[in-house]
Amino acid sequence: MQSPHDYLLYQGYEECHNEPYPSRHNKVNMGVALNQDCFSLEYILKTAPDIDFEEKMLKFLFDNGVKVPKIMAKDEKTLMIEFLRGGTLSEALREREKNGEDFSDIAAALKDWLVSFHKVCGSFPDGKITSAGDLSLTNFTFVSEGFVYRYDFEKEDYTGSFSDDLHTLAAEILMEPCGEEYKKAAAKALLGGDYDKEKLSGALSRLGGETGLADLG
Numbered sequence: 431m432q433s434p435h436d437y438l439l440y441q442g443y444e445e446c447h448n449e450p451y452p453s454r455h456n457k458v459n460m461g462v463a464l465n466q467d468c469f470s471l472e473y474i475l476k477t478a479p480d481i482d483f484e485e486k487m488l489k490f491l492f493d494n495g496v497k498v499p500k501i502m503a504k505d506e507k508t509l510m511i512e513f514l515r516g517g518t519l520s521e522a523l524r525e526r527e528k529n530g531e532d533f534s535d536i537a538a539a540l541k542d543w544l545v546s547f548h549k550v551c552g553s554f555p556d557g558k559i560t561s562a563g564d565l566s567l568t569n570f571t572f573v574s575e576g577f578v579y580r581y582d583f584e585k586e587d588y589t590g591s592f593s594d595d596l597h598t599l600a601a602e603i604l605m606e607p608c609g610e611e612y613k614k615a616a617a618k619a620l621l622g623g624d625y626d627k628e629k630l631s632g633a634l635s636r637l638g639g640e641t642g643l644a645d646l647g
């Protein structure tokens with residue numbers, strides 16, 4: 431695969447803007463390049479120690495129809511991936527609450543994403559995967575066509591089940607700095623008939639959250 435530098439060069443683009451994104455352990459930058467006709471190309475450059483694993487996961491999921499950003503280029507430690515406009519689900523949740531808008535369409539799209547992941551994760555060729563790993567809402571985005579996409583697949587614990595992941599996602603929603611009523615309604619919309627109070631309480635406790643929030647009423 432071409433390096434990010436060669437990718438831009440051979441497509442006739444020149445980098446014109448580069449902005450760091452908040453990242454806990456890695457280097458994540460959003461880049462914009464321009465070509466002679468003033469067409470702009472937006473991308474993410476992510477530098478991480480286990481980038482080969484992330485590349486394998488992204489490629490496997492993309493090839494199996496799970497919504498993740500497309501890989502454009504790679505060198506030893508850096509992946510260049512498609513930039514997904516839309517902001518994180520953490521931002522979307524707070525934005526929707528501020529505007530007095532319902533979260534249930536995003537919750538439904540998030541559940542669809544999780545279902546699509548669990549349909550295929552058992553056939554990942556490079557290790558046993560039974561969970562979607564780090565389900566922080568900062569690892570998801572809602573794009574304008576109404577789908578949720580996921581980025582960030584570092585090498586970590588990928589054991590669990592669909593139901594575990596669904597309750598962890600609901601716990602992630604409940605941990606966000608939003609009004610209790612609003613986030614409980616969002617968690618309820620996500621869980622639907624799968625809601626299990628004990629499981630939600632366990633997920634909240636694992637994330638260091640307040641277990642009392644598990645009572646969705």
Ligand SMILES: Nc1ncnc2c1ncn2[C@@H]1O[C@H](COP(=O)(O)OP(=O)(O)O)[C@@H](O)[C@H]1O
Nearest residue numbers: 451453454456458474499512513514568581582
């Ligand atoms: N493909 C992408 N499109 C848009 N934004 C992205 C993309 N990948 C990452 N980001 C942004 O960069 C942040 C950090 O990237 P991420 O891969 O989650 O790394 P980490 O969690 O290790 O810092 C994300 O929370 C998101 O805001």
Ligand SMILES: [Mg+2]
Nearest residue numbers: 566568569582
């Ligand atoms: Mg992340």
